[in-house]
Amino acid sequence: MDVEIVQLVGQAGPAVTAAVGAYGAAVLTRAQDAAAGATVSLGQRILQLVWRHRDEAGQAELERVLGEAADEQDDTYSTAVLSRLLRQALQDDPALREELAAVLPAPAPGTVNVTASGERSIAAQHIGTAITGDGHTAPRP
Template sequence: MSADIGQLVEQAGPYLATAVSAYGVAVFARGEGAGVDATAGPGRRMLQAVWLRQDERGREALAAAVRDAHAAPDDADAAAAVRQQVKRALRDDVELPAELARMLPAAGETVKVTASGRRSIAAQSIGTAVTGDNATIRP
């Protein structure tokens, strides 16, 4: 595996994880609604690109990895299995790394975060947030 592929998968990892968490195997459906956020959208497009370039066996392996990761969102091994499938596809297709790299949001790209509804919280990154009454936060 080249360092470029490893670095690409590392950069794509959070986007892939968010897409898997949000969509599960439905991530492979072509449609993309207006509700797709800044993190799930690129991950979804990346997984779709990998999916479309696979043969039947590759698609089955990728779908199984996505299904497992979606079923166990806190399982680091399941998330790693998705990344491993993406790495395999990147090694097997010389054009795919460049295609996926173009899908990554540019460094410093503006992220729009929106909250809607009573006691909603919107943040690109957050430590502790409390929206309930009479909450006690202990270090």
């Protein structure tokens, strides 16, 4: 897979997931809410961009997938479905890749983006041992 597509999906994925989580399938038609967070607004703009690059059948399919992702209780599953949708759209449409790259903020050199999603999630760039969960006891060194 094209490295550019992987990078674009990595940058756009969290925003798209946040937007679908906030608005569901209505994210495509909802007027931009002034109170919406920056991430949700970015995700909304990305999905509307993908929407505009599709024909009627593609738009209907996008609505269906967004509705399913919004109804899903598993954030990991929703993130995977939405990332797959973005990858496919970007693979099929070089013009969409250019437009999406223009919408996304350019990462600063050396910047690492780490996203944690879901209840009790953790995110770290460098970590020794991370143990999560109720009732777990780690052996002491």
